Amino acid sequence: MVKYILFGAIIGGVIGSIINLTTLTGVILGAIIGSFSYLIRAKRNTFPRTDKKAEQNLQLREEQLEIKKERVQTGEVKIHKEIVEGKKTITVQVRREEMVIEAGDEEEFRIPLKEEKIEITKHPVKIADVSISKRQIEEIEQVKTTLKKETARVEVEGEVDISKEDTKL
Template identity: 45%
Template sequence: MSKNKIAKYDSNTNDREVSEQVSYDTDHSSKLQIHEEELDISKKWIKTGEVSIHKEVFTEEKTITVPVIHEELIIEKKVLDAENSDQKGGHTEIIRIPISEERIEVIKHPTVLENVEIYKRQFQETRSVTETLKKEKVHIETTGNPEVIDKNKEK
């Protein structure tokens, strides 16, 4: 029985490195592992951006015309004839008449102008991914005239 070195395949680096010496019997059979890469597809969510939404308050001046009423005092003097005069001399009377007007009172109150609905929706699309994969093949090299039988070709 002889000891020979065999190449070990490292799938993490896709490299071969010579491993420790492995014993195998040269008079019988040995096994060689053939590797190939396969794709494992996974998906993950990543942040592609952000939208900031805020309300802005601005002012505008608004002029409204409002009709208002006010009272005015009118004094009319009428000349009376001397016969109908009931006037007593020296007596003073005071008459008070209230005068009024409408004043404009402004009251501001908020009203709903519109509702803004904000939501996200998802769209599904199909994308193609192309990768180069490594695959090992067995090549047989001979020196001299050994008899080699390939059982895979006989089928």
């Protein structure tokens, strides 16, 4: 109550000097208003108070799981093309010209002779498409761990009355 009266007196003195009252009048009015505000507040707070020194709190805690996932590299796949050489034999029909001379006039003839020569050229031809991709596979794993939990344990010595308000203890 003393706090309310002193606080009201200080505020009353300041307000009294602002509105041209004497400082003493302001202090007295402030003290009266402070005591009334204490009485009004005291009537509103009629619930029973407990002595703060007699009441103590004990915080109980427990561990909870927090799951985090991290992507780690488990391997690597290298894909490349490889050239494999192999022998291949192909049978090709080739033509050539032969000179046939039959007895006859003694004139000289010139006849060019020709033959087919085999020329080999190589060029790549697509034989297959290879598709390369990754896919996600979901699996379920079970993780086992031990969690700790604090509980309150009451030890009684002598004759003490204990009332349980919370059955979770």
